[in-house]
Amino acid sequence: MALNGAQKAAALMLAIGEETSSRLFSRMHEDEIRDVSAAMSQLGTVQASAIEELCGEFVANMASAGNLVGSFETTERMLLKTLPKERVAQIMEEIRGPAGRTMWDKLGNVSEAVLANYLKNEYPQTVAVVLSKVRPDHAARVLALLPEGFAMEVVMRMLRMETVQKEALEGVERTLKAEFMSNLARASRRDAHEMMADIFNNLDRTAEGRIMAALEERNRDSAEKIRGLMFxxxxxxxxxxxxxxxxxxxxxxxxxxxxxxxxxxxxxxxxxxxxxxxxxxxxxxxxxxxxxxxxxxxxxxxxxxxxxxxxxxxxxxxxxxxxxxxxxx
Known part of the structure; x- marks a missing residue:
């Protein structure tokens, strides 16, 4: 049978034995481990001839690449030749840490019903951080599905939120069991009322009216600012x-x-x-x-x-x- 990339990796790791495979797993990203593990569990029987051919392909690919070794250290040295030290430190921190840049894309692909059901059991501050980082249209759909009182607590925290602190992002990382870019902690963010206006723009009129009315009771000034920024x-x-x-x-x-x-x-x-x-x-x-x-x-x-x-x-x-x-x- 023709094997795809994940299946080839799974077959090769089974062929080299548990001890060596475990060392390879320890160097893989979580997504890679998941993909290879899934392929491995469903691989079934692979003929010896196919394993031999796969090993030959692997050796040929390695040989054609020459003696190249990529590592954090070699990457950092190369970057330092062309970029300021501070910028290199920031890039390397992003690379060494969990690959957070794709985290929000992943959350954006999660059903709003599933995400809202999960977030409703979290602290309002945690939910505020999450909704401040995902797309406004997705945040709006999630916000509309949260219990009314809880949604208002989240809105109030989003309005009061300034630059997201590193500790807050680390807490969300642990809570969601996912990945965040560490430099998000230092990133400046736009005005909270502008962000909320974008989210309110994406609410359906029923949810918008309900949440806006509740916000007016809690903070009329913020409600007026948001309404003024909405289009x-x-x-x-x-x-x-x-x-x-x-x-x-x-x-x-x-x-x-x-x-x-x-x-x-x-x-x-x-x-x-x-x-x-x-x-x-x-x-x-x-x-x-x-x-x-x-x-x-x-x-x-x-x-x-x-x-x-x-x-x-x-x-x-x-x-x-x-x-x-x-x-x-």
Missing amino acids: TFEDLQRLDGASVQMLLRTVEKDKLALSLKGASEGVKTMFFKNLSERASKMLKDDIAALGPVRLRDVDEAQAAIVTLAKDLAAQGQIQMADGQEAMVG
Whole structure:
């Protein structure tokens, strides 16, 4: 049978014996150990001829590489020839420590329901650190699934959080049994209210209204700051005519119809008046043809259009009516 990379490694390690294999395992990354172990447990019988061929392939690959030895020490010496000592120390600390850069990507691939179910049993400060580091849209979905009182404790800690201390990240690392870049502890972070505005932008309107109302009771100033930094579907009315035309040329027509199903008359009028009479009638017909729709579907369509508007603004293609860039934060 044809073996993939992990299966080849598993077969080779079985062939060289437990003692040598255990030393190799001790030098592997956790993900590599998991992949090789999984392949090893499911390998089944491998013919002697296949093992012989595999060993030959391994020796040939080693021979073609020449006498090269990669290590922390050789890497550090090479970096020191071209980079400042402080920068090299930072890079080596990232390399020597757990490979934290991929940690948040991994968390981003975890179902929000699974992540919320796990985090609801953790300290609010731990959850605040996690949600401050993952993507705002993912953080919003997790936050919406947390118990209301607990979610508010998390929000309050995120608002009060300054630079994330190394000790806090190490605590989260132990709690999640995962990996963090050590330099995240020193990384400066943007304004907490801007971060929360991004998260609130990604909440559905029911969760947003519930959490915002609770926040107003706890901290009205913070609630007002967050609301001022948010850019919502209704804020599209602040776009000038040329920007609306650009948005209309870019947006998916089915998303536009769905988003307007639950929009205010002001937003609907803005879009209709920037279309030809024929196109405006067709859009109205499309909206009417939708019939009853789920509020969640409308929210998702509106969020997609807001995201598109933000992207266009970042590219300088759309502006506010007063000449300012369309997006903040």
